[in-house]
Amino acid sequence: MAYGERKGARKDPGDYGVFDMLGLGIAASFGIAVATFFDLTQSDETSALFVFNKWLATVTQILGLGNIPLYGVVLILMAIGAASILYFQPVTFRGAFAQGFGALAAIMTLAPSNLGGAMPAPIDFNQPLDPSSAFPSMEEDDAWPEEETLEGISFPLRQDQGAPSLVPVSSATAALMTTAALQQNGYSIRMKVVFTEGIDKTQLHDMIRKGTLRGKLHNEATKATFNIFRNTGANLNVRNNTIYLASRIPGRADSANLVTRIEAEGYRIVESRFSATLGVNPVWTIRLQPSNTPLIFQRLNRPYWF
Numbered sequence: 001m002a003y004g005e006r007k008g009a010r011k012d013p014g015d016y017g018v019f020d021m022l023g024l025g026i027a028a029s030f031g032i033a034v035a036t037f038f039d040l041t042q043s044d045e046t047s048a049l050f051v052f053n054k055w056l057a058t059v060t061q062i063l064g065l066g067n068i069p070l071y072g073v074v075l076i077l078m079a080i081g082a083a084s085i086l087y088f089q090p091v092t093f094r095g096a097f098a099q100g101f102g103a104l105a106a107i108m109t110l111a112p113s114n115l116g117g118a119m120p121a122p123i124d125f126n127q128p129l130d131p132s133s134a135f136p137s138m139e140e141d142d143a144w145p146e147e148e149t150l151e152g153i154s155f156p157l158r159q160d161q162g163a164p165s166l167v168p169v170s171s172a173t174a175a176l177m178t179t180a181a182l183q184q185n186g187y188s189i190r191m192k193v194v195f196t197e198g199i200d201k202t203q204l205h206d207m208i209r210k211g212t213l214r215g216k217l218h219n220e221a222t223k224a225t226f227n228i229f230r231n232t233g234a235n236l237n238v239r240n241n242t243i244y245l246a247s248r249i250p251g252r253a254d255s256a257n258l259v260t261r262i263e264a265e266g267y268r269i270v271e272s273r274f275s276a277t278l279g280v281n282p283v284w285t286i287r288l289q290p291s292n293t294p295l296i297f298q299r300l301n302r303p304y305w306f
Contacts, residue, residue, distance in 0.1 A: 025082035027093040031100025032081040036074050039108065040296060044211040045227075046113035049073055050304045055111075057305035067303035074300070077104060116216055116227035119234035122188060122246040186250040187276035193243040193262060194287045201238045212265035212295065218306035219249055221256040225306050228260070254278060259306065260286065267291055269298045 039047050049070060056076070057067045081100035090096040193215075199207075207213035208229045215228030226249070228234075234247035249258065258274045267288040274284045291298070 021085065023093060024085045024090055024096040027096035028081040028085050028090070028100035028103075029078035031097040031102075032078050032104045033074065035101045035104040036077065039104075040299070043113075045115055045214060048108040048111035048113065051111035051114055052077075053304040054114075054306065057303055061305075067305045069301050069303045071300040077107065080107075114225070115230060116225040118230070119217070119226050119228060119245075119247045120186075120250065121233035122235055122248055186248050186252075187256060187258070187278060188248050188280045189246070189258070189274070189276060189284055190281070191243075191245040191247075191260070191284045191286065193245070194285065195241045195243075195264070195267070196288060197266060197290050198241045199238065199243070204238050204243065207265065214261075214263040216261050216306060217249070218259045218261075219251060219256055220259060221253050222251060224250070228262075249276065251276075251278075258284075260284075261306075262286060262288060263295060263299070264288055265295055268293075269295075269302055 036049065039049060053068070053070050053073045056073055060066060060068050078100075081103055084099065084103055085096055088099050090099050204213065213229060217226045217228055218224070226247075228245065229236075234245055237244040249256070255275060255277045258276050259271060260274070261269065261271045263269045268291040270286060270288060272284070272286045274281075
């Protein structure tokens with residue numbers, strides 16, 4: 001049998017009715033749905049669907065419609081695939097399916113992947129803090145060191161033997177800690193992500209590598225987005241089922257609203273908001289609650305607006 005020939009009845013041009021067109025449209029949209037599933041599971045954070053969702057959220061927010069979840073993007077793409085048969089005019093269900101599958105691949109090239117920027121190094125005010133002051137020692141509990149304010153600027157207390165003392169700062173350095181210095185250094189944040197079911201360093205590395213642990217931090221004032229777990233500068237530590245993160249978010253305004261989205265397999269996806277001010281901020285604690293819903297279904301039901 002020559003290529004392109006098929007057994008069975010074939011309709012002549014003009015003989016396709018409403019139900020034929022409906023079936024071909026469903027086949028094309030199903031092709032897009034299958035391609036979407038493969039893209040979400042194989043492309044990890046580089047899936048263009050997240051970028052499409054961000055673009056769509058920008059439009060819906062302007063129109064006052066709120067954020068549309070990721071499955072809304074999938075439905076729109078499926079509708080585009082179903083309507084595309086009117087132009088490409090496939091004559092078989094197999095051809096319509098392949099057309100939808102290929103159409104999504106072409107559409108994906110319009111949206112470059114966006115992993116987010118690297119998390120910056122923690123604030124140092126030209127005087128790096130002792131690394132031991134960033135996180136409590138292994139023998140202590142998982143609480144962050146207390147803070148004490150000196151001339152309007154907060155510093156973590158060192159965990160030395162005996163009574164705690166302030167990190168030593170020379171008078172010359174303290175004099176340089178003006179408003180301009182604060183603006184240059186931005187918002188110093190310390191974040192605790194608590195896994196109620198437990199996590200260790202080995203699990204953390206495996207989850208990041210497999211894409212079952214993701215985190216984004218968004219500055220609503222500057223529209224900048226950072227990738228929490230793919231960073232090059234932030235201090236990251238794991239202890240007592242908790243991830244400790246110390247970083248500095250660039251900014252010049254006196255305050256900024258920060259939003260973090262944490263996704264972990266076995267837990268509910270959580271978005272947390274934090275109002276940061278210039279300089280050192282209170283500890284930002286995020287607790288993850290267990291969930292039996294696979295991440296792919298949680299992601300489909302959540303809007304990705306950053």
